[in-house]
Amino acid sequence: TQGVTIRDKEHETLVSEELNFAMGFFSSDNSSSRYVGIWYDNIPGPEVIWVANRDKPINGTGGAITISNDGNLVVLDGAMNHVWSSNVSNINSNNKNSSASLHDDGNLVLTCEKKVVWQSFENPTDTYMPGMKVSVGGLSTSHVFTSWKSATDPSKGNYTMGVDPEGLPQIVVWEGEKRRWRSGYWDGRMFQGLSIAASYLYGFTLNGDGKGGRYFIYNPLNGTDKVRFQIGWDGYEREFRWNEDEKSWNEIQKGPFHECDVYNKCGSFAACDLLTLSPSSDLVPVCTCIRGFEPKHRDQWEKGNWSGGCTRMTPLKAQRINVTSGTGVSVGEDGFLDRKSMKLPDFALVVGTNDCDRECFSNDSCTAYANVNGLGCMVWHGDLVDIQHLESGGNTLHIRLAHSDLGKVKSPFCLCFHE
Numbered sequence: 001t002q003g004v005t006i007r008d009k010e011h012e013t014l015v016s017e018e019l020n021f022a023m024g025f026f027s028s029d030n031s032s033s034r035y036v037g038i039w040y041d042n043i044p045g046p047e048v049i050w051v052a053n054r055d056k057p058i059n060g061t062g063g064a065i066t067i068s069n070d071g072n073l074v075v076l077d078g079a080m081n082h083v084w085s086s087n088v089s090n091i092n093s094n095n096k097n098s099s100a101s102l103h104d105d106g107n108l109v110l111t112c113e114k115k116v117v118w119q120s121f122e123n124p125t126d127t128y129m130p131g132m133k134v135s136v137g138g139l140s141t142s143h144v145f146t147s148w149k150s151a152t153d154p155s156k157g158n159y160t161m162g163v164d165p166e167g168l169p170q171i172v173v174w175e176g177e178k179r180r181w182r183s184g185y186w187d188g189r190m191f192q193g194l195s196i197a198a199s200y201l202y203g204f205t206l207n208g209d210g211k212g213g214r215y216f217i218y219n220p221l222n223g224t225d226k227v228r229f230q231i232g233w234d235g236y237e238r239e240f241r242w243n244e245d246e247k248s249w250n251e252i253q254k255g256p257f258h259e260c261d262v263y264n265k266c267g268s269f270a271a272c273d274l275l276t277l278s279p280s281s282d283l284v285p286v287c288t289c290i291r292g293f294e295p296k297h298r299d300q301w302e303k304g305n306w307s308g309g310c311t312r313m314t315p316l317k318a319q320r321i322n323v324t325s326g327t328g329v330s331v332g333e334d335g336f337l338d339r340k341s342m343k344l345p346d347f348a349l350v351v352g353t354n355d356c357d358r359e360c361f362s363n364d365s366c367t368a369y370a371n372v373n374g375l376g377c378m379v380w381h382g383d384l385v386d387i388q389h390l391e392s393g394g395n396t397l398h399i400r401l402a403h404s405d406l407g408k409v410k411s412p413f414c415l416c417f418h419e
Contacts, residue, residue, distance in 0.1 A: 014065075015041055016104045021049075023102050025063065028152035033057035035154055036065055036075045036084070038106055038120065040226070043242060047249065049106055049127040049228060050120050053084035054154040071098040073110050073118070086110055086118040105131045125154070128161075128229040133215040136163050136206065143174060148233040161231035163216060167347055168375070169206060173237050173255065179263045180235055181256045182386065184343055186216075187374030192395065193343040193388070194255075203227075259285040260388050264346075267309020268383035269293040271342070274391075290387075291337055292405035309383075314402035318364035332403025334361070336369075342397040343388035344370055348378040360400065368399045 013024035022041035025034050026048065035057055039046035052065075053075045062078020071091030075084040091098060091112050098112045106129050108120040121132045126147050128134070134144055142165035147157035164172045164182065170191060171183040184193015186206060204218050220227045226242035239253040256262045260272035266287035274283040287301075289310035295301035297308040314320075320331045336357065345368065353359045356377035360366035368380045372395050384399065 013041075014100075014102050016102045016106075018104045020104045021102055021106045022046075023065070023108060025058075028154070031152065032059055034059070034061075034063060037154070038102065038108060040106075043226070044247065047228075048154070049125075049129060050108070051125050051154045054125060054148075055156055056083045057155075058083060067098050067100060067110075071112055071117075073098075073100050073108075086123075088117045091117060105129065107131065126157075126231050128218070130203075130218050130220055130227055133209075133217050134163055135209075136169050136214040136216060137165065142172075145231045147231045147235070150233050153233075157233045159231055159233070159235045161237055168350065168378075169214075169216070171237070171255075173231060173235065175235060179346075179386075181237065181261055181263055182346065183255060185348065185372070185375060185378075187372060189374060192372065192393075194253075194257075194393070258283065264307075264309075264386040266306045266387070267296070268385050269310040269312070269387075270306060271339070271387045271389050273389045290339070290384075290399055292399070292401040309385075312402075314405050316364070316400065316402055320402070334400055334402060335406045336360075336398040337401050337406070339389070339397045339399060341390045341392070341394040343386070343390055344372070344378065344395055344397055345380055345384040346386045347382075348380055350375055351377050351379055353377050357398065360398070366400065368397055370395050370397050 013022040015022045019041050021038055023036070023038045026037050026039070026046060027034050035054065036052040037048040038050040039048045058077045060078060064076045066074060066076065068074045068085070072088055073086040074082050077083050088110070098110060100108065100110050102108050109116055110118040121129070124132065124145055126145055128145060142162045143160035144162040145160060147159040149155045149157040158175055159180065160174045162172065164170045169186040170193070172179055173181040182193065183191035185191070186204070188206070190202060203221055204216055206214055206216055208214055227239065229237065229239050231237050237255045238251055240249040241252050243250050258274060259265060260274055265285060266272045270287045270289050270293070273286050273288065275286045287306035289295060292313055293310035294313050295308070296311045300308055317331050317334045351359055354377070356369045356371050356379070359377060360369040360379050365381045366379050367382060368384055370378045372378055
C-alpha cells in the first residue's frame with residue numbers, strides 16, 4: 001500500500017494479499033501499552049511474529065503507522081511523536097516515492113523508487129519464518145533473534161538466538177553472552193547434535209549469496225505447512241507447526257529438550273546420559289567422566305554438581321617426555337578411545353585430509369577427532385566441552401588418551417578401545 005497509514009483503531013490493519021498476515025496495533029494481557037506488530041490473520045491469536053516498537057510502547061490510545069516525510073516507515077504515538085522508525089538513510093525525501101507492503105510470507109517491505117530499502121525479515125524480533133535469510137559468519141550477525149521479556153511483554157528479554165559466529169555452522173541460544181544450547185553442527189542435511197528426529201532436521205539449506213558469504217534459509221518440506229521458530233522468553237528455542245484439524249500450534253521440537261541438552265551440563269571431558277532410575281521415575285541426567293579422566297572436584301561431583309567437569313588421569317606422551325627426559329624411562333604411545341553415538345564437542349576445526357587419525361596423532365595438542373559425512377575430518381584442541389551420549393544418531397568421537405589408560409593396543413596408531 002503506497003503511503004500506508006494505519007490508525008490505532010479497532011480492526012484497522014494492513015493485510016497481505018492472500019490474507020495470510022496482518023499488521024496493526026496490539027496490546028497484551030489488558031495492558032495499556034500498545035505495540036505495532038505482524039501476526040497471522042487467518043489463525044486465532046493473535047500469534048505475533050514481529051514487533052516494531054518493542055522497547056518503546058505507546059501508552060494509552062492513539063497513534064499511527066505511516067510513511068514520514070523522509071521516506072521511512074514510522075510509528076507515531078497519540079501526540080504524533082516518533083516511537084519507532086525503519087531508520088534508513090539516504091531515502092529520497094519525497095515520501096511519495098516510498099511505499100510499504102505486507103507480503104504473504106509475513107515480510108513487511110519498504111521500497112523507494114521500486115528498490116527495496118528495508119524489510120522486517122532482515123530486522124526480526126524473536127521469530128524465524130520460512131524464507132528468512134540468516135547470514136553465516138561474523139559477530140555482527142550472530143545474535144539475530146531476541147526473546148520477549150515475558151509472555152506478555154515484547155521488550156527485549158534475556159535470550160538471543162542465531163548462527164554460531166565462532167566456528168562451524170550451528171544454531172546457538174545465548175543467555176547474555178553465555179551459551180545455553182546448541183543444535184550441533186550442520187552437515188549439509190541436518191544439525192548433528194539433536195537427539196530426536198524432528199522436521200527441524202530437514203528443510204534448512206545453506207546457500208551462497210554470490211558475494212562470498214553464506215546464509216541459512218528454511219522452507220518446509222510440505223510447502224503448505226505453516227511453520228515458525230521462536231526463541232521464547234523462557235530461553236527455549238521451539239519449532240511450531242499449525243494443525244488445521246485441531247486449530248492449534250503443535251510444538252514439534254524444543255532446545256534444550258531435556259537437561260542433557262543444557263550447554264556443557266557435565267563440564268569438560270564428561271558425557272551426559274539420560275537414565276531412568278526406576279519404572280515410575282522420569283529421565284534424569286547423569287554425568288560420567290570419559291574413560292581416562294576423573295572428576296576435577298570429586299566432593300562436588302559426588303553431590304551431583306558436575307559443572308567442574310573432569311581432568312586427565314595420565315598426561316599424554318608429549319607432556320610425560322618433558323618430565324622423564326634423561327631418566328631412561330620409556331613412554332608408550334598415545335591412542336584413541338572410540339565413543340559412539342555422541343553429540344560432538346563444541347569448537348571443532350575441519351582439516352582437509354582423508355587421514356584424520358594420523359592428522360590428530362601427529363599433532364601433540366590434538367585431543368580428539370571425528371570423521372563426519374558432509375563435514376570431513378574434524379579435530380579438537382584443548383578441552384572437550386558440551387558432550388552428550390545420544391540414544392540414536394550422533395557420531396563416533398575418537399578421544400586421545402595416554403597409553404596406560406587405553407587397555408589393549410591393536411594398531412600402530414592405538415585406535416584401540418571402544419566404549
